[in-house]
Amino acid sequence: METLEQQIKELIIDVLMLEDVTPADIESRAALFVDGLGLDSIDALELAMALEERYGVKIGDDPEQNQEIFASVHNLAAFVTENRV
């Protein structure tokens, strides 16, 4: 789990080309969108594609569920662990 969270942090930084952010700056349980890291809806689409490509997970269309999945790195890692192929 530790390493997967680390991998996802690196993926977020790479895919979204975040500047001045290192994996250590992203807290696993901190909010990713708006209030926390400040990601937005374009980032969400981009990140979903990258996760699907990298881990073979399918991200559905239930807004409430997705809000839950994308809430933090911790939640993303948990989702990937459960759903990866």
Add this chain to the structure above:
Amino acid sequence: MQRFKPLSRLLIDPPPAERVVAFRRNGEVDAADLLSDVAMLSARLRATASGRFLLITDDSYAAAVGLLALSGSGGIAVLPPNRQSETLRDLAADAVGVLRDGSVEANGGALGGLPAIDLLGGTASDPVAFGELDRDAPLIEFRTSGTTGDGRPVVKALRHLEDEVVALEARFGAALPRDAKIFATASHQHIYGLLFRVLWPLASGRPFQAETLLHQQELLPRIAAADCAGLVTTPVHLKRLAASGGLRLLHGICAAVYSSGGPLDVETAESVGDQLGVAPYEIFGSTETGGVAARRRDIDGEIWRPLPQVAIRRRDPDGRLEVESPFVSAGDDLGGGRMRARMSDRIDSLPGSGFLLLGRVDRTVKIAEKRLSLPEMERLLCEHDYVAEAALLVLEVAGRRRVHAVVVPTEAGRACCEAESRRGFGVRLAEHLGRYFDPVMLPRAWRFVDALPRDSQDKLPVKSLAGLFADRTGSGRPRLPRVISEQRSVDALERQLEIPDDLAQLEGHFDAFPVVAGVVQLAWALDAAADWLGQRPVLAGLEALKFPMPLRPGRSLTLRVERSGRGPNLRFRLHDGEFVYAVGRAVLVEPEPEPEPECNPGRA
């Protein structure tokens, strides 16, 4: 009985009661439900003060009910361009109430305690006697991002919408069967979505989807389950749909795809055509003018064809597009319900009324289909105590267009930047802008400089601004060091640089001991000189060139380029205060002066 109903007569000459008007994930709404929902809402509206109501819902059917009820009771619907708290607070100031439903989270604070009415939450009322709706009374107010500063209201009467819906049926109706179900990823909060996914289907008797399905895993199978469909979408969504290859599922089902809100790239248009067997219709228009023209690349190529009832002309001297139609709602009144407006787009007009779009004349840009006035954002940025001057531009990074900011901090800003971190400083400024703008519009990367890179005529060339972000805009691994800050004068340019660990040129330069080759450092110095001088220096020779220390990635450095004695020659030096990594003199061929394009990131 004719199936197409003008919107103003929809309530007095309704479709058969059992005709499906709209559908949701679970369930359908028929014409009888529509009449009863409009009656219930009308009864509640008549019991409250008349005036402007914010219409806030994600459900397109609820939006249709709200508009019809407001029209019948003399109210005006204000459609917020986004849901940011400052936007809502501004709009709430002169509204009498809010029409909303369960599809939207409450944001009570920003609405200043305005009375809220649930769009679909009424109880059965006494029958309401509907009349013909007033075509000429103001009905909808959109807010756009103006070209000169503040967002301004654009007011439309029912006739603007009704007449455009008639034109849409005339132009596109024949290719879209009567029983096609209309799916959409475009929001009804903007005029394109409102017309294409709500009002046109409503008038033409085609059922429309009330929810917006943004994820293709759900959208595609749902469309595939229909016998026949139309899809109202935007370039961002269509690009993703096309890239997935999933549109093949809809071959023979999806009879027409519409795209508007920004330019659709050729590859996407062609890929959609290949997968569906029918190329997408691209629609060009604006909030002020309504629909102007359309094209299908497989039929029209690059040429835009005006919609029915629309006349266009090229206005010299700047070649702007002038539009005349019954849908224009802001411009010169020509009588007979027609207006004329000048757009900020430059065109070439062609024989037979077609035209080519050449680009915008101002600095209004589109980010994810949302219009953004860069001068307005610059003005708001400069209101912050930490910002002395700011310049914004749009650059494409990893395939997405994003705003980038170059800021000259004030003394206080500089102190904050040192006390916190560069990122912390950028986040503070983004939070300030976030009170006014949708998150997707906020600057994605920041450069803090001592002065904006103006040229000798005091203009701000886009090239110089873009040069500060050159490390981000290439594809693949970065080829350039990142510019942290820069100071420029007529005599010298000094830049603080950071060498990325994954620099592309490290490839092959010793896995065990990565170093940046001398020729690469030399190229960086010449790139910086090109940004500084406004044109690429032409090298006649190099003198006194030395690379005293191997340069390792991950370091922070200073690059200084300065004039060397007489003539055009340059001296450059790459150092970190402790060591010098490169030093030399570039002997240049005397340059030819070249005119600079002015700052116009709208075309970037």
